[in-house]
Amino acid sequence: MKSLKNHISLIIALFTVLFSVQIYVGVDRTIAAYETHLKNDYSIIVVANKSLTEPEFKAMHSLIERSEAISVDQVLQRLQGEMSKKNLDLLRITLPKFYRLYLNRFPTPEEITKLQKRLQSNAAIQRVEGYSQTHDTVYKLMLLFKDVVQIFSIAIAAVTSLLILKEMRLWQFQHADRMSIMALFGAPVWLRSAVLFRLAIVDAIIATIILCLAFFMIDQYGWMDVLLHTVGIDVQLFDFLGDSLRSLLIALGVSILLTLTIVIGHQEEE
Amino acid sequence: MDKVIIADNLSLSYKEFESIISKATFSIDAGSFVFITGASGSGKSTLLKSFYGAIEPRAGSLIVGGVKMNRISTSKLNFLRRHIGIVFQDYKLIKEWTIEKNVMLPLIISGYTKDVSGSQVEKLLGHVKLIHQSGKYPPELSGGEQQRVAMARALAHNPILILADEPTGNLDDYSSQVIWNLLEGANTQLKTTIIVVTHHIPDGLNVPYKHFHIELGNIHEVA
Numbered sequence: 001m002k003s004l005k006n007h008i009s010l011i012i013a014l015f016t017v018l019f020s021v022q023i024y025v026g027v028d029r030t031i032a033a034y035e036t037h038l039k040n041d042y043s044i045i046v047v048a049n050k051s052l053t054e055p056e057f058k059a060m061h062s063l064i065e066r067s068e069a070i071s072v073d074q075v076l077q078r079l080q081g082e083m084s085k086k087n088l089d090l091l092r093i094t095l096p097k098f099y100r101l102y103l104n105r106f107p108t109p110e111e112i113t114k115l116q117k118r119l120q121s122n123a124a125i126q127r128v129e130g131y132s133q134t135h136d137t138v139y140k141l142m143l144l145f146k147d148v149v150q151i152f153s154i155a156i157a158a159v160t161s162l163l164i165l166k167e168m169r170l171w172q173f174q175h176a177d178r179m180s181i182m183a184l185f186g187a188p189v190w191l192r193s194a195v196l197f198r199l200a201i202v203d204a205i206i207a208t209i210i211l212c213l214a215f216f217m218i219d220q221y222g223w224m225d226v227l228l229h230t231v232g233i234d235v236q237l238f239d240f241l242g243d244s245l246r247s248l249l250i251a252l253g254v255s256i257l258l259t260l261t262i263v264i265g266h267q268e269e270e
Numbered sequence: 271m272d273k274v275i276i277a278d279n280l281s282l283s284y285k286e287f288e289s290i291i292s293k294a295t296f297s298i299d300a301g302s303f304v305f306i307t308g309a310s311g312s313g314k315s316t317l318l319k320s321f322y323g324a325i326e327p328r329a330g331s332l333i334v335g336g337v338k339m340n341r342i343s344t345s346k347l348n349f350l351r352r353h354i355g356i357v358f359q360d361y362k363l364i365k366e367w368t369i370e371k372n373v374m375l376p377l378i379i380s381g382y383t384k385d386v387s388g389s390q391v392e393k394l395l396g397h398v399k400l401i402h403q404s405g406k407y408p409p410e411l412s413g414g415e416q417q418r419v420a421m422a423r424a425l426a427h428n429p430i431l432i433l434a435d436e437p438t439g440n441l442d443d444y445s446s447q448v449i450w451n452l453l454e455g456a457n458t459q460l461k462t463t464i465i466v467v468t469h470h471i472p473d474g475l476n477v478p479y480k481h482f483h484i485e486l487g488n489i490h491e492v493a
Contacts, residue, residue: 178364184322186351187379189344 007203009170010255013163014207017254018247020156022215026237027149030228033235035106044101045070046119047127051097061118063103063111070098096126164258171196172262193263200259204251212244272300274431274463275321279330282316286328290316292487293330300430301461303453303477305468307492308484314467317484318435321465322354323347335430352380355424355462357449359436361416363408369395369419370404376427394422397455398448414445421452432456434466450475 046057046067057067072095076088083091107115112130119128175196182192215238218224228235275298282291290313298304308314319325321334323342332339337350355376356362363372370391377387395401398418400411408416417437424432432453438446454477456462471481481492 178366181362181364182375182379183348184324184351184356184362185376185379186348186354188348191379 007199007206009167010200010203010258011207011210013160013167014204014251014255015210016156016160016163018207018211018251019214020153020160021250022211022238022243022247023156024149024153025243026215027146029235029237030233031146033228033233037232039103039106042103042106044103044115044119045129046099046101046125048097048099048124049126050124052099052124057099057101060122061115063105063107063115065102065104068100068102070100072098164254167258171258172265175262189263193259196259196262197256200255201252204248204255208244208248208251211247212238212240215243216240273297273333274300274302274335275465276333277330278332280320280327280332281329282313282320282325283328284316284325289328289487291320291484291489294487294489295330296482296489296491298463298465298480300463301457303457303464303466303475303479304482305466305471305479306482306484306489307468307471310469312484313487314484315435317489318433318465318467321431321433322351322356352376352427353430355427355429355432357417357420357424357432357434357437359439361408361413361420363416363419363423365408368405368407369400369411372408372419373422373426375423376429380427382427390426391422394425397452398422414441417441418445418448421449425452425456428460429462431463431465434464436468437466438468438472446472 046052052067054067057064072092076092079088079091116128116130119125178195179192219236219238224237275296277294277296280291280294281289283289294317306314306317316325320327320332320339323334323339326342327340335350335353337346342350364375367375373391373394374387377390382390391404392401395404398421400415400418400422403411403415408419411419417440421437424434434453437449437453441449450472453464453466454475457464457477471479482489483492
């Protein structure tokens with residue numbers, strides 16, 4: 001029971017570190033997925049007085065991924081009853097060409113402005129519609145969300161650091177006697193500290209397992225998944241292999257660093 | 271006869287200008303039984319600490335077991351301590367470890383196998399009459415029993431030198447007698463050098479001994 005208490009304190013501290021890191025990673029992934037979602041839905045309408053090919057559009061700006069000509073046939077069909085065939089043919093020839101441009105990533109408002117200017121500088125292009133108003137609102141919301149998450153993560157990291165510092169002092173106090181006694185009988189530093197390192201490694205593994213289980217449950221069965229699906233985002237919040245490995249490395253790094261601090265800071269009893 | 275401790279103009283102090291031991295020159299023969307006495311605060315324990323490297327000489331030189339203690343490296347100090355057994359007045363047992371594991375500590379540090387350690391520990395716990403308590407933890411034992419455990423631990427690795435700081439200071443007569451018998455036995459049978467810091471030399475010892483007395487920072491041998 002006493003041993004369990006010793007373990008729980010560090011496991012909670014390590015779990016908090018891992019949780020905040022994983023939350024940050026999860027939010028980052030969600031935002032990236034949302035950006036992709038927006039990018040797929042986002043396009044720029046271009047009106048040109050002559051036909052333009054996809055390579056021509058691509059040459060205008062590196063953001064342009066592909067272009068798609070908008071057919072005017074539907075509009076002309078509606079006018080069939082009201083206009084003669086000759087006038088319709090004339091209209092077909094004189095009508096400008098409409099294109100929808102898709103981008104290779106979600107642009108910033110500045111990039112949209114630059115892109116619009118670049119397109120408008122082409123003599124063949126008469127008009128560019130970038131829906132900048134909608135774009136700005138969504139993007140500003142996204143940036144705000146990112147900032148909130150960052151502040152939240154920093155706050156968690158600060159609180160966790162205090163927890164770890166407290167735990168560190170407790171460990172130092174708990175193990176100082178034993179380490180001093182072992183030193184009096186000539187135990188080398190690694191042997192004196194072996195118990196601490198073992199404790200730290202075991203706790204790091206346990207904290208990682210708990211985190212993996214928690215995020216696996218959230219990812220597979222949680223309300224988060226449902227919520228994200230309703231806003232059209234399909235994202236894997238927890239990559240079992242990659243995230244587990246990263247979490248384990250972080251947990252081991254933090255706990256071993258903690259142990260090293262204790263070992264180095266230990267003053268031998270005189 | 272070989273010398274296990276050689277002190278030459280040895281000065282010890284905790285603060286720069288306050289010498290506790292001042293320019294002491296003496297030597298202790300290997301295999302001898304030595305008492306160091308002196309009033310409280312005279313520097314007996316400080317001198318003993320210098321023998322196991324817990325305090326460095328301020329001036330002069332000190333050689334213990336052939337190892338120079340001035341500016342000794344950690345690895346050399348660890349090596350030396352593996353050949354010394356120490357008994358403290360406050361026992362210094364590891365509370366989270368069983369009696370058996372506490373006695374085993376020097377053997378674990380010296381890298382003995384479990385079989386060798388196990389039989390050695392069993393023999394020693396038999397000598398200190400605590401074989402039936404081997405699975406208990408130090409706080410479950412009386413002060414006298416704890417000191418007997420500490421004594422068994424000090425003997426476990428057959429050290430060349432045993433340093434004892436007031437080993438029977440707080441003990442009942444029975445435990446005191448067990449401790450003295452063990453120290454005598456180690457000295458006569460194993461030729462282990464014994465250095466005991468005490469206020470009072472016990473009566474009825476069956477071994478010849480030397481007596482050093484500390485007074486006002488000076489050490490002199492009492493004839």
